[in-house]
Amino acid sequence: MATEKITMPQLGESVTEGTISKWLVEPGNEIKKYDPIAEVTTDKVNAEVPSSFTGVIKEIVASEGETLAVGDLMCYIETEGSGDDTAADTSGAGKAENENKQEAPAEKDTSMKKRYSPAVLRLAQENDIDLEQVEGTGKGGRITRKDILKLIESGNVPKPDDKPKEEAVKPQKQPQASDKKETAQPASVPVAPGDVEIPVNGVRRAIANNMVRSKHEAPHAWTMVEVDVTNLVNYRNRVKNDFKNKEGYSLTFLPFFIKAVVEGLKEFPRLNSMWAGDKIIEKKEINISIAVATDDALYVPVIKGADEKSIKGLAKSVNELAGKVRSNRLTGDDMQGGTFTVNNTGSFGSVLSQPIINYPQAAILSVESIVKRPVVMENGMIAVRDMVNLCLSLDHRVLDGLVAGRFLARVKEILENISEDNTSIY
Amino acid sequence: MAVISYIDAVTQALKEEMALDENVFILGEDVGVRGGVFRATAGLIEEFGENRVMDTPLTESAIAGVGIGAAMYGMRPVAEMQFADFILPAVNQIISEAAKIRYRSNNDWHVPLTIRAPYGGGVHGALYHSQSVEAIFANVPGLKVVMPSTPYDVKGLLKASIRDNDPVIFLEHKRAYRLIKGEVPEDDYTLPIGKADVKREGDDVTVITYGLAVHFALQAAEKLENEGISTHILDLRTVYPLDKEAIISAAKKTGKVLLVTEDNKEGSVIGEVSAIIAEECLFDLDAPVKRLAGPDIPAMPYAPPMEKFFMINPEKVEKAIRELAEF
């Protein structure tokens, strides 16, 4: 004796289910193979479903009115045989299924290690990646596009091994920056006769890497305010000669701008923060990085504790740091700990710039050239005023336009109202 | 070796095969007394009689269908569609029947049928006497689609098609009929269906094409040689099934590939050629694969300036080769 199942057949090419409209048998009934057992309705046909076995109905599982998916159990039949009738259902099928033997793991194949696809080559060039040092996950050790993208995302990009010649002049070390090697990936720019090829040294490359990283990782937003600094210009012009005589170095406008920025940062500490992946860190100290250019490079030494310094103190720091840059005496320490950058683009006459954030800081402000311009004053008169543009790039992950705007408005307010009365030099 | 025209090569192949095998016969419209509207069957009725050079009613589906029935019964019919543009009523017979008979009967029946049809533009044939129809059949396993470019290839491939035990669509470029002449041996020879042929060796740019455009490419290559650009030309000859090995090796030869067809661009056979190159030649490519084809409009218009605008010509091919060479 064996118990066999009768399941819902597929009645039609596109049919997936059937409804039992009427049972034609009940438990205990003796039936022959092909005797009808139930009436079934589907979307396409109404049919009598026959038994696939000779035997006795044992149990009716699905009830009248019930809709079953094709293959679902309808009833059980007790048969006399040993269930051989179902053998045919598996005939022919499944024979080859167990034949997929596992092959022995092959020796590590690196034949494709140096087969770089156009996409991988392009990414490597754009991100200055030394492909020799990259482990590929593709077949035959091939480096996939995804391998490179992951590498860039992790920040762990293998760089060329030429260490910067002087540790001292390395740009500011980043908190997340791990030991990286730098690479000299040949660029695919055609060289024409007469073109001059300039070798890229460690500093240039470090700048390039930092810039790429900042632009790649931090979504930059940009905004600008126009500031009337006539009062400031008058103030500074009044005191500059005395200052020079007394201190031995010049009083530029930059310390005033730094002072105003520091005040602004105190009120809007979110500008003085850093993106740290899963959190934003608002820095307690206000350390202002200042951009100092040489003929072939740009350095960003740091005025530490800028919030504790007077105009004179700031002027002194600027002067010292600039001197160190020019005399190539910057130390690693001079470069570290910046929380916000002020960039004096006005020193070379620029009136508008779009600075790249000094990663991982949240924002950078550039002070453009102070120029005399006709300005419509509140009383409707036109006057010649000293005007300056302040440009701010911000990491949009950290900051939104609103807080950045308020910060800038505050800096503008401080600068426009600057006077001997509220801002002493010492 | 005699120099004969492309169409004379067609006639010669038919004549030789009919003389060699009494099961070969021709059926089609105007193929008998008139000798075909292009005169491809000229003189055959006189030599072989009207039973073997059979004028049929205007009835493309029956020409194909009767051909299929006769082929299954052991004949080797050569059916002519007067213009490739008029093959469409016969497409059900060709695709549902001829192509599938061996397969669906599990090798019990087969169809040694050749269907000849003049195709192609540049003859002021307008929308319905200019089309390239190969793409319709180039996705149909069971069919072979042959499109020769030279008189030598015409004779060798038509004879091979007639002797083939499966259905062959043999497309003849009607502009080439009297324009293209070449040396053809008078003796009996066949060429392998499914094999492409290098028509010119070169190492700067590879051109892969077929039919009349092969000649445009040859002319362009000749001119560019003076500029120091060396062109490699592969003539597909059979557009279905494609000669993958020849395509891959031609593409790898220069790494810069120009594909040319007179058909509309999207969905044409060169798209498949491009796919083969994309699959097999990634690390050998030195430039993106470039396609030169007719625009995606229904067919070429009648007015000469519009027809010229549609058609491929040596200048267009030359420009495209130069662009690739400079890449």
Added chain:
Amino acid sequence: MTNNRHEKLGLSDESVLEMYETMLLARKIDERMWLLNRAGKIPFVISCQGQEAAQVGAAFALDRKKDIIAPYYRDMGMVIAFGMTAKDLMLSGFAKAEDPNSGGRQMPGHFGQRKNRILTQSSPVTTQVAHAVGAALAGRMKGENIVALTTFGEGSSNQGDFHESANFAGVHKLPVIFMCENNKYAISVPVKKQLACENVSDRAQGYGMFGKTVDGNDPLAVYEAVKEAADRARKGEGPALIETVSYRLTPHSSDDDDRTYRTREEVEEAKKTDGLITFAAYLKDVGILTDEKEKELNDKIAAIVDEATDYAENAEYAEPESALKYVYEE
């Protein structure tokens, strides 16, 4: 005693009994296929029921060792008469490797078997009509004096391939018999919405051929008409269009429900003139078939059908990779 019609047609008692047995075998295989379908064992059935008389009558009028047929998907009676076995048909139903029609590649009802002179068939209707014309042409070219018979439904008589092929055969006076099995329905559309003329055979005149409409439930009437057409064809008098009128007793296929377009009464009425019943009655009237003989025949056929079913059910499928074979000559 009923008039003995078959003797007048030159048919022996053995022949007419064989005709009946062939019809009955076709019917029983067909019925079994429906049961197998409803039990979920075979995905598709398309039936001969109601048309066996016409199919078998026509086949017996041909030279089954010489003539060639291009049947359509209902012609189980005809292909059995041409040599296909119950086992062959069941193998086709179960789509097993040994199926001689297609090796399990095609749906059931797509007949084809070279050794029995049955041209292979597809699903787009009426294409086979042109093939029959081609085979007739080839036969004549080879000097074989064969006849090619092709069948199709009245719905197919509206297809271009029917008209193109009939005209081709008419013009070239080819030995083809176009046999239209008019079962009154093209799936759900009744004949009055298929034809503007009264009979399909009326169309014969337009193609310059002999045409005749006969009772498709009467195998002897069909035999007589097809015999006449075949004789004419062999004498070089050209093609013929024979229309056999009967009734499709089942839905179009296992995927169709005919209750949605025709009444049960109409079907029950048609069953009264089912050729299987009327021909059995004739054979009994003329004393060839007895109750005892009939039971013996039924038992024999039931055993054949059971054996064929079991064999086919247990037979092997073709290897999956064999799907790649025979696209071209190998």
